[in-house]
Amino acid sequence: MTPTATPDPTTTITNPPPSTITIKANEPSTLDVSVGPQHPGSGHFRMVIRVDGDYIVSVDPDIGYVHRGCEKIAEYRTSVSNIPHLERPCIIDAIHLNWAYVLPIEELQRVVVPPRGQYISTIAAEMNRIMSHLYWLAINAGVFSGHTTIFMYAFGDRDLFIELAEMLMGARLTYSFLPPGGPRRDLPTGFKERLLKLLDYFEQRLVEYDRIFFSNPLIIARAKGIGVITRDEAIKLGLVGPNLRASGVKYDVRKVEPYGAYQDLDFDIPTFQEGDSYSRFLVRFHEMKESIKIIRLALEKIPKGPVARKAPLVIPEGEAAGRVESSRGELAYLVMGDNSDKPYRVKIMNGSFRSLIALPYLLQHVHIGDMPIIYGSLDYWPVEADR
Amino acid sequence: MTQTPSREQALLDKLRTQFQDAIKESKVEGAHRVLVDFERTKFLDLAKFMRDELGIDHVKGIAGVDFPTRKIIEVLYFTGSYSKPELEDLIVVLKAQLPRDTPTISSAVSIWESAHFHERETFEMFGVKFEGHPDLRKLLTLDNWEGPPPMLKDIKFPEMAQR
Numbered sequence: 001m002t003p004t005a006t007p008d009p010t011t012t013i014t015n016p017p018p019s020t021i022t023i024k025a026n027e028p029s030t031l032d033v034s035v036g037p038q039h040p041g042s043g044h045f046r047m048v049i050r051v052d053g054d055y056i057v058s059v060d061p062d063i064g065y066v067h068r069g070c071e072k073i074a075e076y077r078t079s080v081s082n083i084p085h086l087e088r089p090c091i092i093d094a095i096h097l098n099w100a101y102v103l104p105i106e107e108l109q110r111v112v113v114p115p116r117g118q119y120i121s122t123i124a125a126e127m128n129r130i131m132s133h134l135y136w137l138a139i140n141a142g143v144f145s146g147h148t149t150i151f152m153y154a155f156g157d158r159d160l161f162i163e164l165a166e167m168l169m170g171a172r173l174t175y176s177f178l179p180p181g182g183p184r185r186d187l188p189t190g191f192k193e194r195l196l197k198l199l200d201y202f203e204q205r206l207v208e209y210d211r212i213f214f215s216n217p218l219i220i221a222r223a224k225g226i227g228v229i230t231r232d233e234a235i236k237l238g239l240v241g242p243n244l245r246a247s248g249v250k251y252d253v254r255k256v257e258p259y260g261a262y263q264d265l266d267f268d269i270p271t272f273q274e275g276d277s278y279s280r281f282l283v284r285f286h287e288m289k290e291s292i293k294i295i296r297l298a299l300e301k302i303p304k305g306p307v308a309r310k311a312p313l314v315i316p317e318g319e320a321a322g323r324v325e326s327s328r329g330e331l332a333y334l335v336m337g338d339n340s341d342k343p344y345r346v347k348i349m350n351g352s353f354r355s356l357i358a359l360p361y362l363l364q365h366v367h368i369g370d371m372p373i374i375y376g377s378l379d380y381w382p383v384e385a386d387r
Numbered sequence: 388m389t390q391t392p393s394r395e396q397a398l399l400d401k402l403r404t405q406f407q408d409a410i411k412e413s414k415v416e417g418a419h420r421v422l423v424d425f426e427r428t429k430f431l432d433l434a435k436f437m438r439d440e441l442g443i444d445h446v447k448g449i450a451g452v453d454f455p456t457r458k459i460i461e462v463l464y465f466t467g468s469y470s471k472p473e474l475e476d477l478i479v480v481l482k483a484q485l486p487r488d489t490p491t492i493s494s495a496v497s498i499w500e501s502a503h504f505h506e507r508e509t510f511e512m513f514g515v516k517f518e519g520h521p522d523l524r525k526l527l528t529l530d531n532w533e534g535p536p537p538m539l540k541d542i543k544f545p546e547m548a549q550r
Contacts, residue, residue: 064527069547071512072538076547107417235469238445238501249469256476257419321420321465321478332465332478334450349448349465356504386527 030057035371037065042375043382047359054367059360067386074346079105079315082343084176086333089348090384091173092135095121095128096326097384098178101346103259103322104335105180111311115261117182119302122260123195124168124177125324126291126298127161130202132327133284133291134158140376141281142213145222150213157205160198167191182308192299199292206289214285223278227362227374230275237358240351241329242283243378247275253325265297277377284379313341328352328379352385394473395421398441405436419476427483427492434481434498442471443479446495449505451513453540458487460513464495464502485515494520512538 029052036046044065050057070089074082086101087094099121106113113121138154141147162172167188169175177183213219229239234247244251250271254262270286272279315337323332328351336345355378362374395415402423403410409429416422425433437443447465454461464481468474483492494517495502506517507526514536517523528537535542 064529067527069537069544072544073547076544235444236500238447238499244469251469251475321480323478330447332447334463334465336452345450345452347448347450349450353504354447354501357501
C-alpha cells in the first residue's frame with residue numbers, strides 16, 4: 001500500500017472504527033498498515049493501524065484467525081469430554097479454564113468438592129498462574145521490549161514449575177485435572193518437599209528478575225507512562241485482571257467471590273494507580289510473589305480427607321455461571337443444561353476478549369515503536385479471545 | 388451470606404418500582420447472582436437506570452442462546468460493578484427474549500462501552516441486530532463465511548460429534 005494523495009475509498013477501511021476513536025477519515029497524509037496475522041510472538045492476531053508519520057491515528061482489531069468454534073463444539077461433547085476441549089483456548093492457563101467450566105456444572109449437579117480437593121485445586125491454580133505470568137514475562141514483556149535475558153531466565157524457570165505440574169497432574173500443559181467433583185489425584189509422595197524447595201529457589205530468582213528487568217532503567221524508560229488507562233476509563237472499558245488492577249481498581253474474583261480454598265488463605269491483591277504499561281508489568285510481578293505465599297500457606301494448611309466425590313455425567317436442567325480469577329483476569333463460564341450428558345449451551349467470557357477493547361483505545365496517538373510494549377503489557381492471548 | 392434485608396433484594400426492589408411493566412421476572416439466584424428478565428423495548432432505559440442509579444458499570448459478556456422450539460433467542464447480558472464495593476461480587480444477568488425471525492434489540496454501547504465487542508460477537512453468531520451499535524460487523528468468522536449465524540441450533544456440524 002502506498003500513501004495516496006487523493007484518497008481512494010477502496011484502500012481505506014470502509015467500516016467506521018470503534019466508538020472510542022475519532023479519526024480524521026481519508027486524511028491524505030495517513031497510511032493503513034496491516035499488523036499481523038503472522039506470529040511475531042503475539043499470537044495469530046491482526047490489526048489494521050492507520051498511521052500518520054510515526055504516529056498511530058486509529059486501530060481496527062481484526063481477530064478470529066484462531067477461532068475454532070469452541071462453544072459450538074462444546075454442544076456436541078459430553079460434560080466430561082468437554083474438559084480437555086475447553087481448556088485448549090489458553091493452554092498455558094489450562095487449570096483456570098478447566099476450573100471455571102467445572103464450577104457451574106458442580107453447582108447444577110449440587111456436587112461439593114471435599115476440602116482437600118479444594119486445596120489441591122488451589123495449589124495447582126497458583127502454580128499455573130506463576131507459569132502463565134512467566135510465559136508473559138518471557139514473551140510479552142521480555143521479547144517485545146528487546147530484553148532477551150529475561151526471556152531465557154523466565155522460560156527456564158517456568159520449566160521447573162512445568163516439571164512439578166507434570167508430577168502432580170500427569171501433563172506438562174493441558175492437565176484436564178479437575179473433572180466435576182474434585183481433582184483427579186492426590187498430592188504425590190515427595191511433591192510437597194519438591195515444591196517448597198522450588199518456591200525457595202524461585203523467590204531468589206524474583207529478586208534477580210527485579211534487578212535485571214523490573215528495576216532496569218531501560219525497561220522503565222520504555223514502559224513508564226506509556227499506554228495509560230485511568231481508573232475511570234478502565235471501569236468504562238470493563239477491563240479485567242492485572243490490567244484493571246494496574247489502573248487502581250482492586251478487583252479480584254479470589255476475594256470478591258472466593259472459590260476453592262481462597263477464603264482460608266491470607267493474601268494481598270497487588271494494585272497500582274498509574275495505569276501505564278509499567279504498572280501492568282509490576283502487577284504481574286507482585287502477583288507471582290503472592291502466588292508463592294498462597295501455595296506455601298495452602299501446603300501448610302491442607303486438611304486430610306478425601307480428594308474428590310463422584311459426580312454424575314448428566315447436567316441437570318438449568319443455567320449457572322461460575323467464575324475464577326485466571327491469569328488474564330476474571331474468567332466466567334455460563335453452562336446451560338437440559339438433563340442430558342451434553343451441555344445445551346456453553347458461553348466463555350474470558351479476560352483476553354475483554355482486553356481487546358483496550359487496544360484501539362491505548363494505541364491511539366502513540367509512536368509505532370511503543371506498540372509492542374503496550375500490546376505486551378495487556379497479556380492478550382489471541383487463542384483465548386477467539387475461542 | 389446473611390445480609391439483611393439482602394442488598395440483592397434492595398437492588399431488585401429499586402428496579403421493580405422504576406420499571407414495573409418492563410420487568411417480567413426478577414429473582415436472586417444463589418449468593419452472587421441476580422437475574423432480571425425484561426421487555427426488550429425498555430432495554431436502554433433499564434440499562435441507563437442501572438448505570439446511573441445503581442452503579443452497574445460494565446458488561447462482562449453477552450451470551451446468546453437459541454431456543455428453536457420456543458421460537459426465541461435469549462440474550463443474556465452479564466453485568467457487574469467495579470465502582471460500588473458493596474455490589475462488586477454480584478453478577479446481574481439481564482435477560483431479553485427476542486423473536487427468532489427478527490432478533491433486534493437496542494445496543495448498549497452508548498451506555499456500557501464495554502459491550503462493544505460482545506455485541507459484535509452476538510450479532511455474528513446469532514444474527515441479533517443491535518440497533519444503534521456504532522460498528523456492527525463480523526468479528527470472528529472467516530471473511531468468506533456466507534452461511535447463516537453459526538451458533539443457531541439448526542446449523543449442525545455432525546463432523547464435530549464425538550467419535
